[in-house]
Amino acid sequence: MSNDAEHQAQRxxxxxxxxxxxxxxxxxxxxxxxxxxxDGRLATPExxxxxxxxxxxxxxxxxxxxxxxxAIADRDD
Amino acid sequence: xxxxxxxxxxxxxxxxxxxxxxxxxxxRAYLRGALAKGFARQLSDTDLDEVTQEAVVRxxxxxxxxxxxxxxxxxxxxxxxxxxxxxxxRRRHKHxxxxxxxxxxxxxIEPAAAPEALRHGELMRALSKGIDTSLTExxxxxxxAKLSGMPMSEIARRERMTPGALYKxxxxxxxxxxxxxxAQGFSRxxxxxxxxxxxx
Numbered sequence: 001m002s003n004d005a006e007h008q009a010q011r012x013x014x015x016x017x018x019x020x021x022x023x024x025x026x027x028x029x030x031x032x033x034x035x036x037x038x039d040g041r042l043a044t045p046e047x048x049x050x051x052x053x054x055x056x057x058x059x060x061x062x063x064x065x066x067x068x069x070x071a072i073a074d075r076d077d
Numbered sequence: 078x079x080x081x082x083x084x085x086x087x088x089x090x091x092x093x094x095x096x097x098x099x100x101x102x103x104x105r106a107y108l109r110g111a112l113a114k115g116f117a118r119q120l121s122d123t124d125l126d127e128v129t130q131e132a133v134v135r136x137x138x139x140x141x142x143x144x145x146x147x148x149x150x151x152x153x154x155x156x157x158x159x160x161x162x163x164x165x166x167r168r169r170h171k172h173x174x175x176x177x178x179x180x181x182x183x184x185x186i187e188p189a190a191a192p193e194a195l196r197h198g199e200l201m202r203a204l205s206k207g208i209d210t211s212l213t214e215x216x217x218x219x220x221x222a223k224l225s226g227m228p229m230s231e232i233a234r235r236e237r238m239t240p241g242a243l244y245k246x247x248x249x250x251x252x253x254x255x256x257x258x259x260a261q262g263f264s265r266x267x268x269x270x271x272x273x274x275x276x277x
Contacts, residue, residue, distance in 0.1 A: 009185035009224040010201060017258070018269050020251045027229060028241025035147035035155040043146060058244075060162075060229050068158045071115030072151055 012059075019057045025050045030061045038068050085149040086140050104153060105133050111154045112161055120161060128164055132157035166228040175222050175235050182221030183208075197271055200263060207257030216250035219243060 025033075033042060033051060042048045055062045088100035109129040112120060120128065136153045143152055170178070186201055186208075208217055215236070222232050233243040258268070 006185050009182065013186060013204065013220075013224060014200070014268055014271060017251055017255055018265065020248070020255060024244075024248060026241035026244035026248070028239055028244075031155065031159060031240075035151040038155070039147040039151050041147050058229070060166075064155075064158055064162055067115040067162070068151070068155050070117075071111040071154050071158060073114070 016057055019053070021053060023050065024057070025054045027054075027058060027061055030054045030058065031064065034061075034065060034068060038065065038072065085153075086143055089137055089140050101133060101137070104136065105129055107150060108132050108136075108153060108157045111150075112157055115154075115158055116161060116165075119165060124161075124164070128161045129157065132160045135160060163230050163234075166230050167234070170227055170231045173227065175218060175227070175232065178222035178225040178227040178232075179218045180221070182224035182227075185224055196267075200258075200267070200271055203258055203261040203263055204254065206261065207254045211253045211257040212250050216246055216253070219247055220250055223247070 030051060033047065036042045037048075037051050042051060055065065083100075085100065085104070088096050089104070091097045091100070109125055112125055112128060112132075132153070136156050139156065143149060186204060208220065212220065219232050219236065223229065229240050229243055233240045236243065238246070255265070
């Protein structure tokens with residue numbers, strides 16, 4: 001196994017611990033509000049903070065956000 | 078709720094079959110284009126057709142849950158992106174068992190794999206100990222599989238959980254690990270200091 005993979009896994013684990021908060025959104029809740037985040041229409045500042053935190057801690061949900069942002073860019077609806 | 082150029086939920090639910098068919102066709106065309114743009118070359122034409130069809134069905138089935146907070150097309154595209162990502166992630170890991178992924182993840186954080194700095198090695202030993210002694214079996218397997226690179230959606234699917242339930246399982250595991258590290262003399266500040274670029 002490469003040192004890069006080891007370093008990445010160790011870093012991911014330590015980062016997830018450093019970022020642990022009392023209140024967090026889970027992936028289901030993040031995805032439920034993803035369209036609102038991408039459209040800039042989140043209902044409250046508190047929800048925005050929770051969404052931004054989830055983006056930092058969950059690479060997969062952040063990947064979904066980036067793809068969605070690309071997918072709807074330049075639409076004319 | 079903000080107005081959009083067309084009322085998607087009304088048209089998709091219309092009793093007039095022509096109106097509904099036209100809305101479904103428009104939705105299919107929109108989602109296919111959005112997926113092609115979002116995923117660039119990751120999806121073949123056949124993949125695009127299959128994923129789009131699945132996404133159209135899901136959007137149609139869930140249309141009554143749309144709350145109008147975002148644009149309908151963004152909401153529908155989010156569902157489509159999730160369908161496509163789930164399929165891609167499933168394919169990438171279909172030959173890897175959860176147990177093998179967990180074993181790979183465990184090897185990646187073995188203390189021997191962290192020799193470059195004494196304090197870092199100590200932390201990895203403490204983490205390994207915490208994983209072995211403070212987590213439930215399910216938390217341990219899920220965490221190690223995730224560390225190996227297996228996506229949450231795949232781990233959740235194999236464990237017959239929603240991604241949200243898996244997140245909660247791992248969240249509880251993180252809290253247990255933090256407690257274990259604290260008992261072994263590592264504070265959050267110690268962790269943050271070893272993880273430059275992350276705010277404590």
